Amino acid sequence: MDHEASALPASEKIRDAIRSDISGIVKVHQIAFKGFFLDRMGPAFLRAYYRAILDYEGAILLVHSDRPGEVDGFAAGFLEPDHFYAHFRSRRIRMLPAIALALLRRPNLFIEIVRNTGRVARAAELNVAAAELASIGTSRRGTGVGSHLLRAFCERSAALGADEVRLTTDRDDNGAVVRFYLDHGFEQTGVEFRGERALYSLARRSNV
Secondary structure, eight states: OHHHHHTSOGGGGEEEOOGGGHHHHHHHHHHHTTTSHHHHTOHHHHHHHHHHHHHSTTEEEEEEOSSTTOOSEEEEEEESHHHHHHHHHHTHHHHHHHHHHHHHHOGGGHHHHHHHHHHHHHHTTOOOSOEEEEEEEESSTTSSHHHHHHHHHHHHHHHTTOSEEEEEEESTTOHHHHHHHHHTTOEEEEEEEETTEEEEEEEEETTO
């Protein structure tokens, strides 16, 4: 049975995430985004973050799985980003223990937490008929899993009525990732600065 499942094409191994997938999603996130802000916030915060996405009515949280109960790739995002960020802000009290734990482990995260809190507050004021791809990652690079997940995310977004999919990714020392999105129909729409970090804003229209 395991052999038959692994013989399926990658696109047929993608499904909607369920609660029990959160731990697997966190593990893949830690592999794919090692050293980035959310990774440095720690696994407790990551679990709370992905639960917040899963609990959001407009969530698009897909996983790729070769074997039952295992996750080796995921794509996480949401419709109507303004509504999601309002939803995320409403959960800040229950996320305080995870934030406090992150600060105990890494006090220097404080400035980044404040900066990201401000970004979430500003994003909650937007009103865009778009889907936002918050993160996409795989523990098996070079296998095509990321491409299948990205296409599945864009297709789901369009089917649910989103005019476009948008995301941000690092501008500097990130050429391969930027090319990955450009090769999948995304276009650069701007540059965003978060402290000393520069990020490209990218978007893909739903009719592409």
